[in-house]
Amino acid sequence: MTTPSQVDTLTGPSSRYEERKVLAGTLVGTTIEWYDFFIFAQLTATLLSPLFLAPLNESNPGLAQILSFALIGISFLFRPLGAVVAGHLGDRLGRKAMLVFTLVMMGAATALIGMLPTYAQIGAWAPVLLILLRVVQGFSAGGEWGGAALMAVEHAPLNKRGLFGAYPQIGVPVGMILATGLLYFLNTGMSKEDFAAWGWRLPFLLSIVLIVVGYLIRRAVAESPVFQEMALRKKESKAPLGELVRNHKKPVLYSTLIFIGNNAAGYLLIAFFISYATRILKMPTPQILLATTLASFGWLIFTLVGGWLSDRIGRVKTFVTGYAIIFVWMIPMFALIDTKNIWLYGLALFVLTIGLGLSYGPMSAMYAEMFPANVRYSGISIGYAFGAILGGAFAATIAEFLLQSTGWTGSIGIYIMVLCVISVVGVVLAKETKGNPLGVSGGHH
Numbered sequence: 001m002t003t004p005s006q007v008d009t010l011t012g013p014s015s016r017y018e019e020r021k022v023l024a025g026t027l028v029g030t031t032i033e034w035y036d037f038f039i040f041a042q043l044t045a046t047l048l049s050p051l052f053l054a055p056l057n058e059s060n061p062g063l064a065q066i067l068s069f070a071l072i073g074i075s076f077l078f079r080p081l082g083a084v085v086a087g088h089l090g091d092r093l094g095r096k097a098m099l100v101f102t103l104v105m106m107g108a109a110t111a112l113i114g115m116l117p118t119y120a121q122i123g124a125w126a127p128v129l130l131i132l133l134r135v136v137q138g139f140s141a142g143g144e145w146g147g148a149a150l151m152a153v154e155h156a157p158l159n160k161r162g163l164f165g166a167y168p169q170i171g172v173p174v175g176m177i178l179a180t181g182l183l184y185f186l187n188t189g190m191s192k193e194d195f196a197a198w199g200w201r202l203p204f205l206l207s208i209v210l211i212v213v214g215y216l217i218r219r220a221v222a223e224s225p226v227f228q229e230m231a232l233r234k235k236e237s238k239a240p241l242g243e244l245v246r247n248h249k250k251p252v253l254y255s256t257l258i259f260i261g262n263n264a265a266g267y268l269l270i271a272f273f274i275s276y277a278t279r280i281l282k283m284p285t286p287q288i289l290l291a292t293t294l295a296s297f298g299w300l301i302f303t304l305v306g307g308w309l310s311d312r313i314g315r316v317k318t319f320v321t322g323y324a325i326i327f328v329w330m331i332p333m334f335a336l337i338d339t340k341n342i343w344l345y346g347l348a349l350f351v352l353t354i355g356l357g358l359s360y361g362p363m364s365a366m367y368a369e370m371f372p373a374n375v376r377y378s379g380i381s382i383g384y385a386f387g388a389i390l391g392g393a394f395a396a397t398i399a400e401f402l403l404q405s406t407g408w409t410g411s412i413g414i415y416i417m418v419l420c421v422i423s424v425v426g427v428v429l430a431k432e433t434k435g436n437p438l439g440v441s442g443g444h445h
Helices: 012-046 049-053 054-059 061-077 079-093 093-111 125-154 158-189 190-200 201-219 225-233 242-249 248-282 285-313 315-337 343-357 363-370 374-391 394-408 409-432
Strands: none
Touching: 012 049, 012 061, 012 093, 012 125, 012 158, 012 201, 012 242, 049 054, 049 061, 054 061, 061 079, 061 125, 061 248, 061 374, 079 093, 079 125, 079 190, 079 242, 079 374, 093 190, 093 201, 125 190, 125 363, 125 374, 125 409, 158 190, 158 201, 158 285, 158 363, 190 201, 242 248, 242 374, 248 285, 248 315, 248 343, 248 363, 248 374, 248 394, 248 409, 285 315, 285 343, 285 363, 315 343, 315 363, 315 409, 363 374, 374 394, 394 409
16 A cells, blocks of 8 residues: 655645745746747747858758757657656755756856858857757757656645646746747848848847846745655665666556657647748748747646646546647648738647647656656656657658658648557557556556
8 A cells, every 4th residue: 555645635825835935936937948949849840950050051942941840849859868867866966956957057058059160260169059059959958848747746635736846847838938028029020131140140149137036936946745755764776777777668658658749749830820821821930939839838738727627626637638629739730821811820839739738737646656756757758759859859850851852731740649649549558547646656557
């Protein structure tokens, strides 16, 4: 029998203030993390290939666009390494120390991208340095999400784990709103020439301010109760990673599959649509950025709804509902986008965010409930990282390739639909986890 941990009880009003601090701490970090990521992804869609891949951009713009989308993917390849290192240390040293470390690392890499010389200034060194900083970003992102998700879920009352776990998840749409909103104001507030010459650097440099704010909020958050309890019981595993590989292969596999469809569809919204609408459909950039910003509010709302709903009807049903919406909407969505009507474009994106939110909100809680405490950080971080590699890492690259080779946007829709089916299989195999104990000897075996 598992003894319920102190965290598996209903929390009283005395700890409400602490709860709010935890939710703010997990939300702030993921928001900054994803703001940094999105600024890069969105500028990749519009500007980075002429700045960093100049000769190729002149001789073969199509290939340059595919390669610049691949720059988004490169950083994902280093996420598992970040997940392994941060997960290992997080299971040893605590969630909080790793959260602060990954935040500072991500921010430093982002600010440095804002200071990079371009191809015109230093030639081939420009893309090389850009790739190196992307690797650092990927490494820190690999460790960031697991810590934030666990801080939220492990502090949650038993009946609110889904809702609490949705807070680090809404860092994605909030980061997206900040990134796209800022790019919208820069695009409307300065000439195209000024933006291409120096304006694009501002969003990267702004990351420094966000990090200071994030660091101060994160430092004030207490360590997770489950981790404190583990330290008390001296139950820490000598090698969490080794144990994870030996005894918990299935939950790692399922958590990888569960994320693939959501992450790939999300990266269409984050990077591909902006490029497609401005480059191919020749729609005005500011309008597209504004539509994307507004759609991100839908993503935010439905992610919270997804977390809340999973506490009511269970994680599996919520996930399956979200994936069903994405699946059904794919072909109609591209048909609306191809009308070149900005209102229909906005509607297409907004409906997509309903499915995205419902298949993203319950993730923190479900993943945490799939692993026992001593390998939990490593387990969820690695599952998430592999899911991101197979899902979003090269989604924009594959979408661009499919578009160039078939000339039909529906081919991209079919690609995402296949990934949604794979994710639903992962969800169903993982089985319902709602209410699984999170104590030291709890978790899903």
